[in-house]
Amino acid sequence: MLSAALFCLVVAIADGDTLKLRCGEPGDFRELTVRLHAVDAPELHQPFGRRAKQALSRIAYGKMARLDCEADEDRYHRRVCRVKVPPDSCIEARCAQTVDAALAMLTLGMAWWARAYAHEQSPAERSRYESAEFEAKAGRAGLWTDLHPVPPWTWRAEHPRIPETSAHSPAVRTFRAP
Numbered sequence: 001m002l003s004a005a006l007f008c009l010v011v012a013i014a015d016g017d018t019l020k021l022r023c024g025e026p027g028d029f030r031e032l033t034v035r036l037h038a039v040d041a042p043e044l045h046q047p048f049g050r051r052a053k054q055a056l057s058r059i060a061y062g063k064m065a066r067l068d069c070e071a072d073e074d075r076y077h078r079r080v081c082r083v084k085v086p087p088d089s090c091i092e093a094r095c096a097q098t099v100d101a102a103l104a105m106l107t108l109g110m111a112w113w114a115r116a117y118a119h120e121q122s123p124a125e126r127s128r129y130e131s132a133e134f135e136a137k138a139g140r141a142g143l144w145t146d147l148h149p150v151p152p153w154t155w156r157a158e159h160p161r162i163p164e165t166s167a168h169s170p171a172v173r174t175f176r177a178p
Contacts, residue, residue, distance in 0.1 A: 006067040007097075008032060010060045010085070016041025016052025016110055017102075018078060019060060021067070034067060035078040036102040038121055038129060039111040046155045048143040052110040055142070059104050060085045066097035070120075106132035109142025112151050 008021035017036040022029050041052040060083065069081035083102065086095035105111035106129055113133040118126050137144045150158075 006032075006069065008065055008067060010063050010065050013053055013057040013061055015044050016049065016056050016105065019056070019065070019083065019101075021065060032067075033078045034069070034081045034083060035074055035076075036105065036111075037070070037080050037082045038114050038117045038125075039102040039105055040114045040152045041105060041111040042143060043152050043155055043159075045159070046150065046152060047146060048110065048149070051142070052105070055108050055110040056101065056105060059099065060101050064097065065101075100128075103128060103132055107136060107141075109136035109139075109144045 006023055008023035010019050011022045011031070012020035014020060014033070017039055019034050019036075021032045021034060023032050024030055036056075041056070042049040044050060044053065063085040066084045067079075067081040068084075069079045072080075074080055082100065084097035085099050085101055086097055087099050090096075102111070106113055113129045118129075121129065136142060143149045
């Protein structure tokens with residue numbers, strides 16, 4: 001289920017499928033962290049992770065984005081959204097948001113199509129995403145230059161995160177006497 005569209009400024013790129021946006025009016029805005037719908041990009045410490053972040057930055061950073069978000073958040077408290085931004089060719093202050101950021105990442109070979117969420121896509125959207133991934137793979141674009149690219153869901157399972165300490169609470173260390 002989708003909520004109403006939001007129009008927000010992309011203020012940061014966390015990785016190849018996560019953006020930080022500023023929504024609302026100056027003096028009365030909120031920051032929002034968004035994950036791209038239906039794609040999964042390499043993790044930052046994974047091969048092509050930094051390149052995927054740079055690619056998403058070239059696509060979306062500093063642009064006004066149209067967000068069509070799902071009602072709920074993912075396990076990292078990010079909204080999952082379809083993100084559309086103006087094309088690079090637009091030089092006007094107000095441009096239509098016509099570039100699907102997730103589809104662009106697939107086309108560049110900087111993300112995998114998350115087939116597990118295909119049921120949440122329309123048949124036309126599924127077809128576009130599947131075709132974009134197929135074409136990138138066939139053309140050996142981006143991460144597909146690697147002979148055996150490891151999908152991020154496999155990489156995450158093999159490299160579990162070490163819990164990070166919060167900036168608000170110092171790390172607790174336990175020392176044992178020898």
